[in-house]
Amino acid sequence: MPVLCSANCGSNAVLKRPKTGDALCKECFFWAFETEVHNTIISNKLFQRNSLVAIAASGGKDSTVLAYVLKLLNEKYDYGLRFVLLSIDEGITGYRDDSLETVKKNQEDYEMPLKILSYEELYGWTMDQIVAQIGRKNNCTFCGVFRRQALDRGAALLRVDCLVTGHNADDIAETVLMNILRGDIARLQRCTAITTTSEGTIPRCKPLKYTYEREIVMYAYFKKLVYFSTECTFAPNAYRGYARVFLKDLERMRPTAIIDILHSGEQLSVKDSVKMPERGKCTRCGFVSSQEICKACSLLEGLNRGLPKLGIGKKSHADRIRKALAEF
């Protein structure tokens, strides 16, 4: 028995929206999906006219849908933006080399220039080499920290006004959960921000912040967008995986759980009396950091000195190693 579209357009519904419970037909779903992203962009004033915007592109579902929707909205609502795709090649054989082929396809399909930056050229190490040295524990720490900085460097290199990432509502809800479990109050406060800016870096924003992962996949499916899906060959040990499984279990029981967690994170306020780490600049590379030496530089120092644990864990631990080395 066909279910009719809740928007009363007369067509048969193709899906049930997790956020609202509405049954929508294909066209009404596209309209709702795109309009929500548009409203997010406008109400948060994410872009200024004539800006050059870098889209962090991995070839996966989120960045592919992001590039597609931004191009569409830019034309439909005349944002007056220009786009460039920015990809990071971590140097993971059988993973990133394949997905970069998809990004190259995006470049043609969406008529956007593409810049690929590699860990090898930025840091002198590929992820394959890092894993060979440190093993499969903590490797995601290296990759995550390096990628974050690589995107900043890429954005600076391209002289863009803003960098957008494909983070979706599920990603942010997972991060909220992880920061609660870790007791990381500083990040808990920051992680729900739609735009993050800090002195000396290019603003980053997340236009898909309120978009469910499930809807991104459905949108890509019904629009027949080509994306690359795989699992990073090194990823199964990451802490995020546990938060992810938990969140998906919650979603099945109560689909609004994802947006509810996100909203809770946004509502959270920290008393002024709580001491927060001060954010300054790394004395080595000049990028924003709450420590004297940023995480990326610590990790890199550890790799180059053959002491990969140097950058993992607490700063006091790294200081102790550095002191011991200095005395040696």
Next chain:
Amino acid sequence: MASCTSSIPSGEREVSECSSATGGAGKELKVNIEFMGGAEMMFDNQKKLNVTLPPAECKWTIRSLLAYMKVHCAKGGGLERFFTGDSVTPGILCVINDQDWELLDTLNYELEPNDNIIFISTLHGG
């Protein structure tokens, strides 16, 4: 394209008094299964399966199809990440003839001949 046939003898079986035993019940039932978004990796990278379900006493549903797939189509590792309990793992979507299974009573949907059933993983990244 891989096929996945039953090891259960598919001879004529008597249709029981199962109330929903109409239409497809008592006959073989062919359906097309497709994996997308990384779900294929949990099935030895097979993207499509043509499944011929043996005659059954009751109508085949997504629930019984999943139980059947677990026994007859499961290959390679990672299957515990596809199946959870009598369903698919949360985060794996199911689309039946281009319709979200959430609109079709999910596990209780009764299969029709030549249904196209697609499992899409949202769990795999870029």
